[in-house]
Amino acid sequence: MIIDCAVYRAGVRQDTASDRASLDAVLAELGGDDFLWIGINDPTENEMTEVGGALSLHPLAIEDALKAHQRPKVEQYSHHTLISLRTVIYSDDDITTNEVNIFLGAQYLLTVRHGGRDLKDARRTADKMIEHLSHGPTAALYAVVDSIVDQYERVAAELEIDVEEVESSVFSAENTNDSSRIYRLKRETLEFRRAVMPLRDPIQRFATGSMPSESQPYFRDISDHLTRAADAIDSVDHLLDNALNAHLAQLSVRQNxxxxxxxxxxxxxxxxxxxxxxxxxxxxxxxxxxxxxxxxxxxxxxxxxxxxxxxxxxxxxxx
Incomplete structure (x- = not known):
């Protein structure tokens, strides 16, 4: 369902209807750096086809947006760009990922979310950045991607805390069984890696030439955050390997x-x-x-x- 639809003129939000006729009328009136920002959550095939027809989206891109099993990627079509991202939620040693597909056109941004955390906070934050939004839909794209990547860093920090707990347990004097938790954390880290690593090259391209010059510094900032998250994942994975080896060595010593x-x-x-x-x-x-x-x-x-x-x-x- 369409949960938000608004036009941004000179960076100022103006709510609009989301039916096909209204979308066609709004798109026909857009000029300069004005753009349309539509947010959809778990769309039906009919909803996606209607919006895709209004925005002239490629049929293959519409198909990708309907099937929430895409690898994080960036695909360039003739009139728009498709960015597939994974949102990440971490709780009780369990990482849950959901998909967000973003369509970036010359005068529109369409976000298609399949479950997971909503993007309302990112949109509210962007709505306050009037001067930034006056540069066009790439500013809205930055707001969405930045909120998702910031969550990567928060999840990485929580993972590091849990790894420290595992290390303390492994090297404690008590006879603990940490192998199951270490394996679970390694499995969740692998899931986290699949969400983060494929984005590094596309975001780097956005930061160095694929975006307008005024937007490139913002995407360089995202690239830095993404690199920190990727480094944290590598560090967590390495520490878990060491913790598992230490745990197995201690089991061998205790058996001896x-x-x-x-x-x-x-x-x-x-x-x-x-x-x-x-x-x-x-x-x-x-x-x-x-x-x-x-x-x-x-x-x-x-x-x-x-x-x-x-x-x-x-x-x-x-x-």
């Missing part, structure tokens, strides 16, 4: 410690078992069997040997 304790315990029991086994043999000529002090002496021998073995294991750190 458990095996040493089990070995030391088995050795302690082996000493009395060997002595008891010897004197448990049914031979006739065993002089100690008739000795009055043989039993207490045998117990003292067992206790002494066990104490000696225990002391040696304790000194070596096996117990």
């Amino acid at each position: 410690e458990d095996m040493r304790k089990l070995t030391a315990g088995a050795t302690l029991f082996a000493v009395p078992t060997a002595i008891a086994g010897i004197y448990g043999m049914n031979f006739t000529n065993m002089p100690e069997l008739s000795w009055r002090y043989g039993y207490p002496l045998c117990l003292l021998l067992i206790a002494g040997l066990c104490g000696y073995v225990y002391a040696r294991f304790k000194r070596s750190g096996w117990l």
Whole structure:
């Protein structure tokens, strides 16, 4: 459904109707740097076809906008540019991505959103930048893309906080099982990477020549933010690899410690078992069997040997 439709003349917003006849009339009256900004959320095929017909959008671009499974990309058509972006939401170790398709024409900007966070804040912010919007639809494009990329940085910061928690847990004295959370964070980081990395080259092109000269500094700013988000993703991924390796190494060390304790315990029991086994043999000529002090002496021998073995294991750190 069309959730917002307005004309910007000299950067000042003027609301307008969104039916086909009104769109055709508004587009016919636009001049100079005036432009039309339309926002659509989860459009039906009929809605997208009607708006696309009014704006003379390419049929393949309309098809891409209807199917919310596009890789982040920028495609140039004869009369407009299609920019596909991914919005990102992070909560409870889970990253959710949704799609926003943006059509940039000479005198219009069309945003087609499929779920996720709305773009009302970006539009309200842009509406206050009258001088900036007076430069045309590229200013509105900057406002939308900038709000999405800023969210990338916020998500990257939250991911870094969670990675620090994982590192603290891995290197704590407690016996924790962090492998499942590390794997989940790595999987979400991969999803985040798929949203961010494909945009770096197109945004860089916007910043260096594909946009009007007055808009290029703004897209250079977006490019810098996007680079910081990409660097944070690489850093998070690297730290998660290190945390997983450290966790597996600690599991191996703990297993070795458990095996040493089990070995030391088995050795302690082996000493009395060997002595008891010897004197448990049914031979006739065993002089100690008739000795009055043989039993207490045998117990003292067992206790002494066990104490000696225990002391040696304790000194070596096996117990």
